[in-house]
Amino acid sequence: MPRLPLLGRLFFQDYIALIVGFVALAFENLIHLIILCLPKSVINWFYKRSRVIFHFISGAPQDAAEEKKRANDVLNARDFDELCSIFGYTPEDHVVLTKDGYLLGLHRLPAKRGEKNPSPGYTTGKPVVYLHHGLLMNSEVWVCLTEAQRSLPFVLVEQGYDVWFGNNRGNKYSKKSIHHGPNTNKFWDFSIDDFAWHDIPDSISYILDVTKAKTLSYIGFSQGTAQAFAALSIHPQLNDRINVFIALAPAMNPAGLSAPLVDGLMKASPTLLFLIFGRKAILSSATMWQSILYPPIFTKFIDRSLIWLFNWHSHNISTYQRMAAFAHLYSFASVKSIVHWFQIMRNASFQMYDDDVLSPVTRTSVSSYRPARFPTRNIASPIVLLYGDSDSLVDINAMLAELPEHTLAKRLHGYEHLDVLWGRNVHVDVIPEVLGTLNRFVRRDPEDSKLNGEAAH
Template identity: 55%
Template sequence: MPMPFVGRLNPAEYLALMLSFALVGFEALIRVMTLALPTSLLSFFYSASRRLFLCYASRPLLAPAAESDCTLSADGDDVISDFPRHDSSYCGASPLAPSAVRDASDFVDLCQLHGYAAEEHVVQTKDGYLLGLHRLAWKKGEEGQRVNDGIDSIHKRVVYLHHGLLMNSEVWVCQTEARRSLPFQLVERGFDVWLGNNRGNKYSKKAVNRSPTDAAFWNFSIDEFAFHDIPDSIAYVLSTTNQSSLSYIGFSQGTAQAFAALSIHPQLNNQVNVFIALAPAMSPAGLSNGIVDALVKASPQVLFLLFGRGSILGSATLWQSILYPPIFVRMVDRGMRFLFNWETRNISESQKLAAYPHLYSYTSTKSVVHWFQIIRNKTFQMYDDDVAAMHMPLAGLQGSASKYTRVARYPTRNIKTPIALVYGGSDSLVDIRVMLRELPDSTVATEVPHYEHLDFLWATDVDQKVFTHVFDALDKFTRLVLDQSVFGPHRHAQQRDLSLANELRSQNKIVTAVNGSKQLVNGSRV
């Protein structure tokens, strides 16, 4: 087997590689030691980290007093929020204590904290994985009523939300305020809200023909998400709700999975009436740290050497359990600044303390390798299994490797579903002009100035800066379906939807942006 690094890395990159191996080895050692330690000793480490924080951490660990929206309580365990008084959109509900959100065990518990009842569903994919789905069908006061379940039930439009890389459905509902949770606001606006989960994560860690302890279980990439997880989840939702189409809202990798799925499943375009992409991801430029970026671009397969062929970063939950929450928050912030140059200033400290413990969920190393293949080749492609081709004797010569090997690209310009992109002006992972070139001409892109990637989930003003665009797109492309009989044939309504979409394509224009946002059509600013 050829060495993937010889002749491809400079001395600084070799040093970074060796340091990476050392850190991964140290982490593995700590993980093994922790598994063998009693709970009392783990509690000791947690208490020790808390004392260290209280004694030695400087005030800038949190926001400066003049700008902070939170302070530590006397015991250092909770954060007491002092939100701006001019904000009138709390709907009478006080913000939750970050510790309550942080300690919630699962999606259902998080919803109950805000007064919502959630359903749990399981769908089996065609290749045997069991995926967890969550449903929010009832606004407050509707609990127990039948929704989209027969002619005499409450009829609602259906919307499906999908999370990003290394996440699960909890990221949508771990806010300290319900007004900043998109699923809660959607259900209050009369939608039947469903949330999906990728294979391998907290809610989808089972298959009928393999065990998560086997490497074969983790042998999946973005391709499997697009081939199976997205279309099979959507089919289940439509079957359960007796609907012929739904609206899709994706975040980060959740948008990439939809781009891929819609491009290779023509029939799926008839089942998705509008695709709203928040912080869209297709072919990121790379990482902000030059050495790490050069390392993974030189050979994405280095991640297999570092993390194996199972799940990646599985010890993240370990660090959450032994570190005092503000220290864990600082570690996550530093990591995101190191890799992506994100400052996370639009997210309050109290929201970080509440949400960061719900940020991580399991996925395969292969799916992350797939992303670095996309970054290296600067194209939204399927997974490249022929790794050896990149290390052929002639691979270093200009064009020699690509002359004989070419990985299939996702034909994203074939997508027929109307697409609305909402991206951050400070998001280092989004190159909107490159993305628009790969999407249909009718695609509309709206910039939210100064927003970074995670702001679309947890920013203090996300309800004002982002939700408006989501609601506008949903009303534009789904209100005609709602006007028809929900349980009868939908062809007439769908034809009217398609006529509206075609009219927008032909006009090639959009309405004036709100909230100071900027919009693009066909790569031109409007």
């Protein structure tokens, strides 16, 4: 099909999709404005009506006793502290100031269930584990499970670890800067580069200063792994501070989305996202829809979106677990960080953000320009990948080709992306692998904590 002259990389159907997107976005903004003007009683009426309609269509709800009650408790928890208190844990809150002026919220679980740290904000003498969330998420995704035995951090705490949780700039717990307010474009002018240059190393430095530990173990999920790949590749000294890096559902250079139209449109011109969503936070109205929709309806909407965009069907995650976890799934992220991911997918390269966004991409035998790539083969820390073989975002062979020879990879049969966090059998398939890896690299002489040529290639 011939291309139109304007934005010549787009096809005619791409323009149709773009126009439809603008109309849908305008309609959503109108709805958002109307809802802001409505009294709470009216909003509650819409919420109750959506519940009645849902039960009329799907039938009366079936009672699942304990799981249903726990799911409701998790769903209604307002923040990280309340989620932990459901299971009897008392977290600590910390704040770290990055070198470029962002204030990041950190959480810590220093003591076992029912216990408290006698010296808050100080060392426990335990081995330290740091967990970092994925894209459009915050630290709550680690603790919003309906059973404590399936929650990795709770298991780690009971095994004697000092567990810390990070948060990216801009999300629910890190929406502050000493230089710019969150309503300015300047505040949201960050990408994966900034996570790697500042958020990850500055958070780790703070944690090691508080705990007096020499090293910690890093466990990342999805984009949390990409941020570690990037940070370790550009900060050689950081490798000496991480005794092992465990990557859950690792992300580096995904092939793309399962929705062909969206995938093609964004790869053709990633900066169209700026045109559609602006230059601040993306999908900021998600919390509005969550507040007015009955939770099972909101869950159905997320389910359909995940199938359409990523071909994830979530068969390994129970209905109640999805309802509980999806309420804590979304957190604020910059449009620029999403644009960065589409640049990575378009160029099939784990690269730094391309500031030359307006130049056309030309593929010739000799290129005159190439965005800087993260030198991930230079990572010295031990790396263990735990990936699902049904995860559309993981091309394990392409990933291993960009990582050092000492990388180990473990396949999780039948697992999709989110299954690694919330699957019904993570306590059987995932958590034991994590514990085994930590026992191997943490609880022994530091000199032996490096991999000795055991490659997954």
